[in-house]
Amino acid sequence: MAEKLKIGLLGLGTVGSGVPLILEEHKEKISQITGMDIEISKALVRNEERMAYHAGRFNFELVDDFDEILNDDEIQIVVELIGKIEPAKSYISKALENGKHVVTANKDLLAQYGSKLVSLAQGNHVDLYFEGSVAGGIPILRTIANSLAADSIQKVYGIVNGTTNYMLTQMISESKSYDDALKEAQELGFAESDPTNDVDGIDAAYKMVILSQFAFGMNITVDQVEIKGIRDISVDDVKMAQNLGYEIKLIGSSELCDDSISVEVSPMFIPKTHPLATVRNESNAVYINSQGVGNSMYYGPGAGAKPTATSVVSDIITIAKNIKMGTVGHRFNAFKFQTKITKDNSVFSKYYFSVELPDVYGQMLQLAKIFTESGVSFEQIVQHKSEKENARIIIITHSASKCQIKRVVYELSNTDGFKVLSQYKVFGE
């Protein structure tokens, strides 16, 4: 009979309920790979009501006190799927301190306290894995940690928030307004009743913090990420992007410049022929540019019970193998580098501008002057037929620094009658 490996599960929500199912479904394969029978022995549920709801649904014990898991010496792995900061943070810390390995998919927690928890795990010679925290079913952290070990990553572009990608896809292909798209995403259960974290790019920023740690070995904080969400994207912008051969996507980017990185979340124009442009609805993808491999992309479901639970179980299997081979206590990502943020004058991109200006003599010259004096040149200009007394000019710039673009925006905003309707980054290699 194979050795038994017992797990304590924290949380039986959507993903939590998926874990026992996946373990059961792939029992034979998992035991073949790890040489162990992995089973959940106890699960923590929030209160009596949930306890009553789950009673009889699973063949493991339900407990409402974390200590029953913490002090159970037979439990070697704690799987945290409660989410948010507390009590998840305390539970994980105590489990690690008590010599238990931990698997979690908690991006909020990892983005804010990841480096502390990683150190705590190392100090206690136990494993901490969290593949499910970024891009649900896509094994992106493992891929970066293992397969790109012999490579130097230069850029990471991610569509890492399924809700906003779903909304943008609907705005593009079904010509829906932002509000209608949001309502639909909420009805389908993608967006929460308070959609702030998704639409304002905060969720994506958490994921970029974790991705940056793996890609560049640097520990940045969320407030070092420049964040712009999708609230202000108009149907007009979407149409204009289409006409110019682009799709608007909410992109998290992390780029290396010499020995520093710049991390940003913002809507971006992606050329239709680019692989990122075909990432539709709630799908996620991470596009990587690296010295050795060149361009690669990893595409899959960004969330959902089954994909995320599958990532969680693959972490459990990794730990099971480590236990079997006596190799626990190594960091998920061994790569470390001094954290440095690139200055705005060294961060370059192409940009899209939509500018409203008075339709009178000399205004176009004025506009051109503002861009030129900031050293920003035009790749493409489209002037629309005037509506009433105002003209609308669409500009796609050549690559310019963030400093230069900020100067342009400042000057435009301080010129009488000029109004910057929108301004987005444009993907260009």
Add this chain to the structure above:
Amino acid sequence: MAEKLKIGLLGLGTVGSGVPLILEEHKEKISQITGMDIEISKALVRNEERMAYHAGRFNFELVDDFDEILNDDEIQIVVELIGKIEPAKSYISKALENGKHVVTANKDLLAQYGSKLVSLAQGNHVDLYFEGSVAGGIPILRTIANSLAADSIQKVYGIVNGTTNYMLTQMISESKSYDDALKEAQELGFAESDPTNDVDGIDAAYKMVILSQFAFGMNITVDQVEIKGIRDISVDDVKMAQNLGYEIKLIGSSELCDDSISVEVSPMFIPKTHPLATVRNESNAVYINSQGVGNSMYYGPGAGAKPTATSVVSDIITIAKNIKMGTVGHRFNAFKFQTKITKDNSVFSKYYFSVELPDVYGQMLQLAKIFTESGVSFEQIVQHKSEKENARIIIITHSASKCQIKRVVYELSNTDGFKVLSQYKVFGE
């Protein structure tokens, strides 16, 4: 000072020359991850001429006798990058028998003798890794082996031959003929002077044999793969695909049906909105459908010195870690299952037909009768204006079994005046 890990390199061709470069470039990172200084100590070159050519280019010893590597006890890893069957097979076998770990990117060898070599490695408690053998820079084998361990793969669709994908892209976007596209691929160095292995789908079949082993744990042979290359694709087919909203790609497919698999290489119509449709030129991609994760895709360069050398070095790093942790001798892919091939009546797909038939009364009825009597129904029909006395009918069928399609083709070919101009699979989920 860090421990030294010495490598014997076989072959200093395009990929072979890349390996020392990658090792040198990422020296610091590699030593941080593995705790070892990895260096090439000897390289085998073919003859005196090559020896003279490489003299002084590298800081390791050049040898022309394999025994100098085989009998060097300081060399722990042999990296084989000669290609083809012999002498690669003998060298690898001897190295494994002599207790040396082996890294190779030799798809021909692995597709034909993979299971023997894997057993030999296991029997000698050494490692055998070959990430570079499939889809160059894409870490697809590792991903399947590790991250999808907790999942059940149902289907694998791969664009795994860069040469043919380059040619098809040129035929589609530049309206080039097959011959012009081939000539260009040869001039660019993608296609060899004898392009048989690429254009007839044999190279792709080798890769599907290896992918099937990882995805389904089954050891199939190349002659169990049904292979159809791209030689017969006409500019007409390419245009018709475009008009109907598809791109033609050479797809290697491996599908599970209950406990058996069917493996095939053939041109396939891919909907333009599908991620596989944006895989252009020499890029590769592997699209996986699995129970847990759902649909995922792994995209990147399919060949080239740097991407493949990067995969080779990532294998070296894996072995270095295994040596450090004392965990060598485990199979790259631990998943095993009894090999079974699905019967043709259980393999389903949609199909595209282009049929020429006499433009006279009653022929369309005759055509419809042939499909209907085989139980194949139509999803889409386009009749073209007649040229001279013949009409051309384009059909896309609903999903039908391979048996049914074979019957349709047989009946059409045996009907006076009917001619099947082309017939391809159509991707549909």
